[in-house]
Structure formats: C-alpha cells, structure tokens
Amino acid sequence: MFLTTANCQLTTLLIALLILSPAVLSQPGSESLDAIIAVVNDDVVVRSELNKEINLVLPQLRQQGTAEPPRAQLEKQVLDRLILKRLQRQRAKELGIEIDDATLNEAVMNIAKRNNLSIEDLQRTLEAGGIRFADFRDDTRSQILTNRLQSQEVVSKIRVTEPEIDRFLAKEAGRLVEREQVRLQHILLALPDNPTPEQLKTVETKANRLVAELRRGADFSEMAVRESEGRNALEGGDLGWFEMGAVPALVGDLATTLAAGEVSNPLRNPSGFHIIKLREIKGAAPKNVSQTKARHILIRTNELVSDEDAKRRLLQLRGRIVSGEDFATLARAHSDDTGSALKGGDLGWVSPGDTVPDFEQAMAALAPNAVSEPVKTPFGWHLVQVLERRSQDTSVDLLRLKAREALQRRKGEEAIEEWLRQLRDEAYVELRLEAE
Structure with missing residues (x-):
C-alpha cells in the first residue's frame, strides 16, 4: 500500500x-x-x-x-x-x-x-x-x-493498530490539542562571555541535575526563585501567556511539542542554559476534517519498466477512461497496487496526511469525477480520480487521525535509525581520514 x-x-x-x-x-x-x-x-x-x-x-x-x-x-x-x-x-x-x-x-x-x-x-x-x-x-x-x-x-511499511491509538490517546491526548496560547516558565543558568570549557561543564552539569529534580517532582516555581538568573526568577520563572506566533524562537519547537506540565531538557544559547516548563495550554481539539473518496491506478517502475514506460501506459489508460471505459475495470486489470486493485482502485475515504505529498497535491487539485494526468510518487506512477468529498465534524475521529500520524512519525523515526544502522553494517567502509 x-x-x-x-x-x-x-x-x-x-x-x-x-x-x-x-x-x-x-x-x-x-x-x-x-x-x-x-x-x-x-x-x-x-x-x-x-x-x-x-x-x-x-x-x-x-x-x-x-x-x-x-x-x-x-x-x-x-x-x-x-x-x-x-x-x-x-x-x-x-x-x-x-x-x-x-x-x-x-x-x-x-x-x-x-x-x-x-x-x-x-x-x-x-x-x-x-x-x-x-x-x-x-x-x-x-x-x-x-x-x-x-x-x-521504511515509512510506507509502518503500520499503526487501533489498540496502539487507544493507548496513545489515554496518555498523550493533550499533545494533539490545537494550541492557541501557551503559558511558559523559565529557569536561566547564566554563562559568562567566552566561558571556559570548565565553566561550561559546571553549568551544564547543574542544569541536568535541576531537570532531573524537577522531573522527580520538585516545584518549578520554588526552584526558579532559588536558582534562576532570569528576569522573572522572583515570579517563579513565569513568563506568562504567549500567542503561538509570539513564542520566543529559542523555545518555538518546545511550545508545540511539550505536554502541559512537561519540563524540557536544558537548552543552550550564548546567554546560558535554559530550562522550560510548559505550564498550561489554551486551545481546543480540532473539529473539522476534509476527506476525499478517491481511487487510483498504480504502475510501479523497476528494471524492466522505466519512468517513460509507466507514464506512457497511464496516458493510454487515461485516454480510454476519458473515452468512456470504466475506471474500476481498468484498475483491476492494470494496477500494481494489489490491495486496491481488487476493489477497482478504491482507496476509501482519505484524510489530509494519509498519502505522500505528491499524491495528495494531485488529488486536491481534481474536481469530482475528473481523472489526473500521470502523477509520480516514491511508489511509482498513478492515475487518480476523485469520486466525492466530505467534511467530517467529529473531534473524536480527528483526534484518532492525529494520534495515528504521531505514532507513525514516532515509529518511522525509530525504523529509519534501525534501517540506517543495517545499511551501514552491510556495507564495506574503509576510513582513511586519520591516515592523511
């Protein structure tokens, strides 16, 4: 698939x-x-x-x-x-x-x-x-x-099960909320200008120790008053509420990924080491998702089928469809996607993010019942037809969709790391850098 x-x-x-x-x-x-x-x-x-x-x-x-x-x-x-x-x-x-x-x-x-x-x-x-x-x-x-x-x-082979989604939502549903504002707390451990390696090591060690204490349950506000050298130390490190577009650049990624109550790893910039806590989130689970009912014919490329061969075959099939032949019948006879070919190329209802970007872009540009020109993706060449579209007003379904995406990303990152290790292990590599 x-x-x-x-x-x-x-x-x-x-x-x-x-x-x-x-x-x-x-x-x-x-x-x-x-x-x-x-x-x-x-x-x-x-x-x-x-x-x-x-x-x-x-x-x-x-x-x-x-x-x-x-x-x-x-x-x-x-x-x-x-x-x-x-x-x-x-x-x-x-x-x-x-x-x-x-x-x-x-x-x-x-x-x-x-x-x-x-x-x-x-x-x-x-x-x-x-x-x-x-x-x-x-x-x-x-x-x-x-x-x-x-x-x-790697990524196309990742599968996420419904029980995995259930477990993810039970623990981490708060990460999926569409964030409008975040409230941040901050501890700064300052560094002098041009710090020595020893000074860097001392402050970094202290920052890691404080993070460990916070994650074991220490009170962030009390620790900020006691340890922080930031301007908001006496307010318990409270930086207040930020609109998402106004979050400081240093913590922009953290503002979108930390869960409420979570403490970051130490972040270093020229002023020192920073520890961030995402104290609260304002926002709501998204409610609307636009879905597309689509079908496709896939021709894979390989040693025997070049890009030009695949594209030419699809152009011929497109001409037959435009002339009145049935898309589903041709998909059953010609598509290399065996899972959907048995259903006449039917992919069911597809949500944003379900397909690779090239396919999604082509699908989004089609009017209902229109047939695309040949579209290239990492999986080969496709003809795409949109049958109908709908807007689903259900936050539960969308939360499950977002949970599936998050799990696929997480699994994908782990699988890619393992795949790269295997690729390196199976290769012949001779290093000559030190011999220069």
Missing part, C-alpha cells in the same frame, strides 16, 4: 545563514583537496566533499547556540554523515530513484518563498555566507532523494 503520513522536509541551512555574519563561514581548510578519505562500497569520499559538508554544518551549529567541537571531532562526525548519505544514494540508484531538475527547481523556489526571497536574493544570501549556490542545490537534491528513499524503503 502506498499510503503514508511522512512529510518531506528540506534543509534549514538558509535560516542559519540569514542570521549569521559571513565571517562565521570563513573556516580553515576550505581549499579543494581531493585526497580520498573514505571508501564506501565501490565509491569514494574525497577531502573536498568533507570540507564542503562542514561549511554547510557550521552555520547550523552556530544558529542552535552549539559550541563548535574540535576540528578532528567535527570532521569525524561529518564524515559519518557523508558516508550515510553516500550509502543512501547508492541504494536509491539501485532502486531507480532520481530527482529531476524540475523537482529540484520547485523545492529551491519554495525555500526562497518561505524566507520571502527571490531566487536571486537566495543565491546572493548563500554566496555572501561563503556557500556556493550549486552546493546548496546539491544538498537540497540529496535531502529530497533521501526522503523519497526512506519513504519507500
């Missing part, structure tokens, strides 16, 4: 570049040196690739407030990431997964739009920060390729 809730996410590099000075990216060792530093199956990683990847990583570390590790340690960590990228690229090639220029151009354009930039402004911003636009495009193409590969190899 091709249904999944995986959402492709592109690089966050641009956000870091927009707030950093160009000097941040001026790093030693950026000259192009093509010594081989790793062998990965029948391929190699060269020094210039490592330097390029380090230049992409450094702005993200600074934007997160993370101290740059020693160069040797950074190179080792980045090389590990490069090896995993190379292994995934090799696997994608085996499966015939490619990212064409049209898909890449659309992704880059969307990144620019989200940051209120033109393509030209995006290119100037990147190059002012020492990042070649071609390198940025290569990194974006790599991320899209990885997302498609992981979706096909």
Whole structure:
C-alpha cells in the first residue's frame, strides 16, 4: 500500500545563514583537496566533499547556540554523515530513484518563498555566507532523494493498530490539542562571555541535575526563585501567556511539542542554559476534517519498466477512461497496487496526511469525477480520480487521525535509525581520514 503520513522536509541551512555574519563561514581548510578519505562500497569520499559538508554544518551549529567541537571531532562526525548519505544514494540508484531538475527547481523556489526571497536574493544570501549556490542545490537534491528513499524503503511499511491509538490517546491526548496560547516558565543558568570549557561543564552539569529534580517532582516555581538568573526568577520563572506566533524562537519547537506540565531538557544559547516548563495550554481539539473518496491506478517502475514506460501506459489508460471505459475495470486489470486493485482502485475515504505529498497535491487539485494526468510518487506512477468529498465534524475521529500520524512519525523515526544502522553494517567502509 502506498499510503503514508511522512512529510518531506528540506534543509534549514538558509535560516542559519540569514542570521549569521559571513565571517562565521570563513573556516580553515576550505581549499579543494581531493585526497580520498573514505571508501564506501565501490565509491569514494574525497577531502573536498568533507570540507564542503562542514561549511554547510557550521552555520547550523552556530544558529542552535552549539559550541563548535574540535576540528578532528567535527570532521569525524561529518564524515559519518557523508558516508550515510553516500550509502543512501547508492541504494536509491539501485532502486531507480532520481530527482529531476524540475523537482529540484520547485523545492529551491519554495525555500526562497518561505524566507520571502527571490531566487536571486537566495543565491546572493548563500554566496555572501561563503556557500556556493550549486552546493546548496546539491544538498537540497540529496535531502529530497533521501526522503523519497526512506519513504519507500521504511515509512510506507509502518503500520499503526487501533489498540496502539487507544493507548496513545489515554496518555498523550493533550499533545494533539490545537494550541492557541501557551503559558511558559523559565529557569536561566547564566554563562559568562567566552566561558571556559570548565565553566561550561559546571553549568551544564547543574542544569541536568535541576531537570532531573524537577522531573522527580520538585516545584518549578520554588526552584526558579532559588536558582534562576532570569528576569522573572522572583515570579517563579513565569513568563506568562504567549500567542503561538509570539513564542520566543529559542523555545518555538518546545511550545508545540511539550505536554502541559512537561519540563524540557536544558537548552543552550550564548546567554546560558535554559530550562522550560510548559505550564498550561489554551486551545481546543480540532473539529473539522476534509476527506476525499478517491481511487487510483498504480504502475510501479523497476528494471524492466522505466519512468517513460509507466507514464506512457497511464496516458493510454487515461485516454480510454476519458473515452468512456470504466475506471474500476481498468484498475483491476492494470494496477500494481494489489490491495486496491481488487476493489477497482478504491482507496476509501482519505484524510489530509494519509498519502505522500505528491499524491495528495494531485488529488486536491481534481474536481469530482475528473481523472489526473500521470502523477509520480516514491511508489511509482498513478492515475487518480476523485469520486466525492466530505467534511467530517467529529473531534473524536480527528483526534484518532492525529494520534495515528504521531505514532507513525514516532515509529518511522525509530525504523529509519534501525534501517540506517543495517545499511551501514552491510556495507564495506574503509576510513582513511586519520591516515592523511
């Protein structure tokens, strides 16, 4: 079955570049040196690739407030990431997964739009920060390729049962509430300017100890009065209520993911280590969900069936459907999705997030009874037909849908980690970095 809730996410590099000075990216060792530093199956990683990847990583570390590790340690960590990228690229090639220029151009354009930039402004911003636009495009193409590969190899196989949803809702239904406002509490353990490694270690150790005490039941307000160096310490660290759009950037993700009463891990930025508690949430469970009743015909690509072959076959089938032949009959005879083919291609009622983004976008653009042009997804090529639409006014059903999505994401992250470990374990990898 091709249904999944995986959402492709592109690089966050641009956000870091927009707030950093160009000097941040001026790093030693950026000259192009093509010594081989790793062998990965029948391929190699060269020094210039490592330097390029380090230049992409450094702005993200600074934007997160993370101290740059020693160069040797950074190179080792980045090389590990490069090896995993190379292994995934090799696997994608085996499966015939490619990212064409049209898909890449659309992704880059969307990144620019989200940051209120033109393509030209995006290119100037990147190059002012020492990042070649071609390198940025290569990194974006790599991320899209990885997302498609992981979706096909791992995420599409994740299944969530009804009892799992019941258990999730019993414990974590509060996480699914549509948040309008959050009330936050805060403890700051300050750092001096240019702290020494010993000072960093001392304050970090204390922050971890306080979090452990809070999670064992210590009163946050009392601890804030006693330990916090923030401006709101005497108010028990209470920062008050925030509209979701006004939450401070440092804790933006926490405001959407912490449950009411939950305490975060310590967060570090230049001012020190921060401990956040999400004290209360204002909002309500969403009530309306738009559902689409749809059917499809899938042609999978493989060593014998190319993209052009699959697209040509679907165009022929579309012509027959438009001329009056029955969609269901053709789906039973031609669709490679055996589960839905037996039902004439019927997918039932589909909710937002149930399908991969390319399929959902094509389905959303169709009028009832219209038949799409061939649509490419990680699973192959599809013809899609929308039969009808409805709006479901039931918070219970939508909460269950959101619980299913949350469980699929959680399971997907765990499954991807295991899949990557297996991919690495089964590969031939020879490291030559230390031998240089």
